[in-house]
Amino acid sequence: MSVRLTALTEPDTSLSSYRLAWLASxxxxxxxxxxxxxxxxxxxxxxxxxLELHVHPAERRNRTGSRLLDxxxxxxxxxxxxxxxxxAEAGSPGDLFLSARGxxxxxxxxxxxxxxxxxxxxxxxxxxxxxxxxxxxxSWEGTVPDDLAETxxxxxxxxxxxxxxxxxxxxxxxDLDRVRAAAAAxxxxxxxxxxxxxxxxxxxxxxxxxxLVVPGDGRGEGQxxxxxxxxxxxxxxLARWMKAASIRQAHDRHPDLNGLxxxxxDNNPYMRRINDALGYVPVHTAFEYQLDL
Numbered sequence: 499m500s501v502r503l504t505a506l507t508e509p510d511t512s513l514s515s516y517r518l519a520w521l522a523s524x525x526x527x528x529x530x531x532x533x534x535x536x537x538x539x540x541x542x543x544x545x546x547x548x549l550e551l552h553v554h555p556a557e558r559r560n561r562t563g564s565r566l567l568d569x570x571x572x573x574x575x576x577x578x579x580x581x582x583x584x585x586a587e588a589g590s591p592g593d594l595f596l597s598a599r600g601x602x603x604x605x606x607x608x609x610x611x612x613x614x615x616x617x618x619x620x621x622x623x624x625x626x627x628x629x630x631x632x633x634x635x636x637s638w639e640g641t642v643p644d645d646l647a648e649t650x651x652x653x654x655x656x657x658x659x660x661x662x663x664x665x666x667x668x669x670x671x672x673d674l675d676r677v678r679a680a681a682a683a684x685x686x687x688x689x690x691x692x693x694x695x696x697x698x699x700x701x702x703x704x705x706x707x708x709x710l711v712v713p714g715d716g717r718g719e720g721q722x723x724x725x726x727x728x729x730x731x732x733x734x735x736l737a738r739w740m741k742a743a744s745i746r747q748a749h750d751r752h753p754d755l756n757g758l759x760x761x762x763x764d765n766n767p768y769m770r771r772i773n774d775a776l777g778y779v780p781v782h783t784a785f786e787y788q789l790d791l
Contacts, residue, residue: 535547
């Protein structure tokens with residue numbers, strides 16, 4: 499079957515990236531696959547592109563995926579990118595396809611889920627109520643309040659040493675514009691962002707944070723985003739404390755929510771132990787792949 503590729507104008511832009519897109523269609527003009535290539539624009543990541551590629555199951559093995567991939571890789575090279583990253587579930591057609599096309603596995607991610615109906619809320623309450631001398635919890639919904647904005651931006655460096663395996667990801671630099679843009683993006687798509695932080699009582703600064711996004715109607719599945727504790731505040735159990743409080747809030751505020759999902763790198767045993775202790779159950783494994791150009 500003959501497949502035609504069409505380059506599309508993709509309006510998904512942000513302060514830190516933009517996307518290119520291609521649509522594959524058959525001779526009748528019916529879409530059979532697509533590729534999106536996110537090009538990061540900030541100096542610390544302008545070597546990098548992130549790929550998302552999909553082909554209809556009935557159209558696989560006829561080079562549709564290869565043609566979409568070739569177009570995306572050519573665009574990445576033309577733009578001077580050094581690395582292209584993408585992700586595939588273990589054992590999936592995408593996993594086999596990427597391995598065959600020269601991508602290498604650089605990170606293993608375990609995806610886990612906490613069913614809220616069966617969550618041990620008494621245990622979570624005990625964790626949340628346990629005192630942590632010198633610290634207190636606070637939270638907000640949506641964009642960070644003005645009085646905490648500066649310290650929240652400063653706390654984002656807690657993610658700088660996040661285990662990334664061999665991924666050529668660079669270091670993400672956060673400023674207030676980026677923080678506000680991220681919160682606005684969640685709101686724009688109709689979801690709710692809740693952030694729980696641990697405050698250092700000696701000066702009111704944020705020692706650590708955890709973020710959770712739930713659907714705007716409070717139903718379905720919530721998704722944990724970043725959780726981080728600044729190096730100088732590690733070793734006091736703040737991450738587990740904050741995450742337990744976030745789960746409790748979600749349970750109390752969104753009674754129709756089914757569960758919470760998160761993913762953790764296999765080379766991050768600290769966060770994996772926290773998730774295990776809080777009741778998260780493995781769902782599937784995925785691989786981060788990278789192609790060096």
